[in-house]
Amino acid sequence: MPLLPGRRIAGTAVTLAIPGPDSTLLHHALGLLRPGGDVLVVDRLGDDRHAFWDGSVTLAAKVAGAKGGVVDGPCTDLAEIRASDFPLWCRGIASITTRIHDLGGPLNYPVAIGGAVVMPGDAVLADESGVLVLPAAEAEAEAREALRRQERGRFTEARLAEGGKLGELSGASLKVAASSS
Numbered sequence: 001m002p003l004l005p006g007r008r009i010a011g012t013a014v015t016l017a018i019p020g021p022d023s024t025l026l027h028h029a030l031g032l033l034r035p036g037g038d039v040l041v042v043d044r045l046g047d048d049r050h051a052f053w054d055g056s057v058t059l060a061a062k063v064a065g066a067k068g069g070v071v072d073g074p075c076t077d078l079a080e081i082r083a084s085d086f087p088l089w090c091r092g093i094a095s096i097t098t099r100i101h102d103l104g105g106p107l108n109y110p111v112a113i114g115g116a117v118v119m120p121g122d123a124v125l126a127d128e129s130g131v132l133v134l135p136a137a138e139a140e141a142e143a144r145e146a147l148r149r150q151e152r153g154r155f156t157e158a159r160l161a162e163g164g165k166l167g168e169l170s171g172a173s174l175k176v177a178a179s180s181s
Helices: 025-028 055-064 077-084 136-161 166-170 172-180
Strands: 009-017 038-043 068-072 111-113 117-120 122-125 130-134
Touching: 009 025, 009 111, 025 038, 038 111, 038 122, 055 077, 068 111, 068 122, 122 136, 130 136, 136 166, 136 172, 166 172
Parallel strands: 009 038, 038 068
Antiparallel strands: 009 122, 111 117, 122 130
């Protein structure tokens, strides 16, 4: 879920996988981000108890120039995150936070976010509807297709505003009629 409604980002995945109550690798990785293009994508390895991202991490990511963050787990300090205007997606909010325990975890290795595999360097697109990750080599073609679909959607909306029927415009009514015969 987005913590800043209405925000959109596009960037390059920097991946982390960090277990349980630890945030050591996160603190380290924040110093390695490239300004203006990186999105920190964090697999919490199933931990939904410990808030891994807080107001201080948000400020550090923003100062480092990150485009945004995606955490497959909870965050905390919602008011600070929103005040920072830093785009962040997470699974919810929790009050129990992580500490510097140095439990390990990989940096820039494949991770799983919401059940999808994310590779370092993948393209990350996120908005109020969620997060899309795809291989960088496919990003341009997918972006062109998305723009084409948006244009088709605007055309359909204009026809609906003129009194058109969605089933006729989409072809659904023809399919239903054909299957009924």
